Amino acid sequence: MRRLLKDLGYTGESRATDETVSHVLKHPEAVVFVAAAGLDVLGYVAVSVRPQMRLAGLLASVDELVVGTTRRGEGIGTKLLEAAVAHAKNMHCKRIDVLQSRARESYLRGFYQKHHFVEVDTAVMRIDLT
Secondary structure (H helix, E strand, O other): OHHHHHHOOOOOOHHHHHHHHHHHHHOOOEEEEEEEEOOEEEEEEEEEEEEEHHHOEEEEEEEEEEEOHHHOOOOHHHHHHHHHHHHHHHOOOOEEEEOOOOOOHHHHOOHHHHOOOOOOOOOOOOOOOO
16 A cells, blocks of 8 residues: 555555554544555545534545556546545545545546536645644
């Protein structure tokens, strides 16, 4: 999974990454769906579900979706996204969100828009705490 995180442009210390992956996998509000061929991880989607007061219900977020560069265009990302949406529906979420950089290849090709996601007028405000 570290290789796939690098494909997303994230590099970090291996041990910290492994510990964080383990924490996500154990977290009660998170789920990770993995596409694999044998022991080779082809891609994954990480989804979190949490209550949100303004929705008066649950909100799902696609936290990460990545397919290895050599396997893109084969429908793996679509299957992973379908699993994320199905999970959100099964959890009775009111909405599923994706936060994505406009510079990403998937944004430029309209990947999420092709799967019925609609870009909304929202500003992301952030403080980096590291």
